[in-house]
Amino acid sequence: MSELLDIFRALADPTRLRVVALLREMELAIGELAIVLDQSQPRVSRHVRILAEAGLVERRREGSWVFLRIAREGAVGGLIDQAKDWPFSPQEARIIAHDARRLQAIRTERMAVAERYFAEHAEEWDAIRSRHVAESEVEAAMLAMMHNRRLGHLLDIGTGTGRMAEIFAPTARRITALDRSPEMLRIARAKLVEQPVPIDLVQGDFLALPMESASIDSIIIHQALHFAHEPDRVVAESARVLRGGGHLLVVDFAPHEDEELRTRAAHARLGFSDAQIRGWFASNGILLENTQTLEGGELAVKLWLGRRRSDEDQSPQAHDGEGQRKRLAA
Structure with a gap:
């Protein structure tokens, strides 16, 4: 029972609900979340810590970056899978839709980084591919x-x-x-x-x-x-x-x-x-x-x-x- 209470306490905050909605769409770094939410990184980190302690979010370090995703194991995964059916108010739904539009900018930037990387290394990769x-x-x-x-x-x-x-x-x-x-x-x-x-x-x-x-x-x-x-x-x-x-x-x-x-x-x-x-x-x-x-x-x-x-x-x-x-x- 205490575990379930921890989950609902963690979700009882508008910003943390927005974080969950965003992470249902894709894995994000703390800095990326801060951009979408238009909040400071320390504030976002505090919300993420609460979600992680409740078992709702998992953190994984890649170099100097920390990526976040929704926990998929156990009851938490099933609960979050139903998030699309949660009874959000019209105002909450508008905010989540607004976040989703800002999230598209993150996707676009990631693709731009990928394209720049491919362009910089294309000659090297083509040289190897040409040999087989x-x-x-x-x-x-x-x-x-x-x-x-x-x-x-x-x-x-x-x-x-x-x-x-x-x-x-x-x-x-x-x-x-x-x-x-x-x-x-x-x-x-x-x-x-x-x-x-x-x-x-x-x-x-x-x-x-x-x-x-x-x-x-x-x-x-x-x-x-x-x-x-x-x-x-x-x-x-x-x-x-x-x-x-x-x-x-x-x-x-x-x-x-x-x-x-x-x-x-x-x-x-x-x-x-x-x-x-x-x-x-x-x-x-x-x-x-x-x-x-x-x-x-x-x-x-x-x-x-x-x-x-x-x-x-x-x-x-x-x-x-x-x-x-x-x-x-x-």
């Missing part, structure tokens, strides 16, 4: 390889601009897009705001994923593994958070000798072989189900799809079946 098959072909191959597989809660490791989250959103139930760079996450946030599924943007390290073990249904690592000095540890961390029967798709370059990518683009590894990926998968309970090579240009792009072993894979029947397949193959 068209990205559209890579994406088509990825979608085909994951077709008819249950994505569920998808983790996009090294999301960058959020492109993988964007193309897999129509078939996932929920997406967590992870990147170390706060700048990249802000770009992705602007790009992904209109997607049809919940997308959580999380700052984190692929060597220490901020998720519980066996909590993720599927994982994509697209052109991010080559940045790892210890890629075997990235695979191990991915396997840790992947549930039994879940899929891991790694997309990266085949082995090459283009040292310029190491010196100019910070690639720690110059591609990976099938044997390397198969070994790392096997060491972490992942069965390599499918591979594909996309030729075209100086660099070949590889797709490796693995499935996390489940309890069924450990059953005597599964071992008998595997032994029979080996005997037939021999």
